[in-house]
Amino acid sequence: MIILKEDKCLIEKYIKGESQAIEELVKRYINSLYHLSYSLTHEKNSAEELFQETWIKVIENIETYNHRNHFKPWLYTICINTYRDKYRKEKRWLGRVKDYFTNQEKEYVINNYTLSIPMEDIVEKKEQEKIIKNYIKILEDKYRLPIILFYFQEMTYQEIAELLKLPMGTVKSRLNTAKKKLRKMMEVNDDEGKRTRKGTW
Known part of the structure; x- marks a missing residue:
């Protein structure tokens, strides 16, 4: 519930014009979303591209977010749908995750x-x-x-x-x-x- 309130607060701040609020939201989910992106694409450049495109779509559709629901599933839905639309047919499975995320490899x-x-x-x-x-x-x-x-x-x-x-x-x-x-x-x-x-x- 605390996480839901904190996410909601950041989203509300961003909608009101506080652009730095979205940066804080990105920081909260940078590891988990990149990990998901890399798990889906298995290629460094594609993972980074999917990660970025997901946040672009989040920003574009932020006002449609239902504040009664947790942000993380909504974020993941956008990421997975973006992957399905653009990356599913490409099957680019080469590359390694960048050093910043090597601590996630164990997962x-x-x-x-x-x-x-x-x-x-x-x-x-x-x-x-x-x-x-x-x-x-x-x-x-x-x-x-x-x-x-x-x-x-x-x-x-x-x-x-x-x-x-x-x-x-x-x-x-x-x-x-x-x-x-x-x-x-x-x-x-x-x-x-x-x-x-x-x-x-």
Whole structure:
């Protein structure tokens, strides 16, 4: 509730002509929105472009924001819709997140319990993280978006359902399917790795 009031106050100040208020709002969500942008595009330049375009649309439509609702879901809706409109067909998956956000990279890794991967099966953590991130990239959007929002943005099933305009049951189903797909890809990778190591001896 405190966050809602603070966001509402900043928005009201901006509408009244206090331009610096939007800068404060951007600062509040710079990490989370850039993280979402990069999670969607997986390419530095595209992420920065999506981040900027999202804020442009926020400013252009700020007066349509419903002050009774939380700002974050509204912001994410604009970001995701912008991505769908412009980036979905481009599939530019190369590049790395810029240094300022490297502390966010850890959030790309779904914990081992979630993926049902036994801890003893993980030999090299960084390599495992890289593999998981690469597999998340290639998931279909309908599975990748719930994964990103649930695990990386810590949104609830209800919030994701409202954001993506899906029944809650569909959100849960897609999350389960996404985890199964990731688990299967990890198992295939592990089998291939074992065969490769065996062949080197």
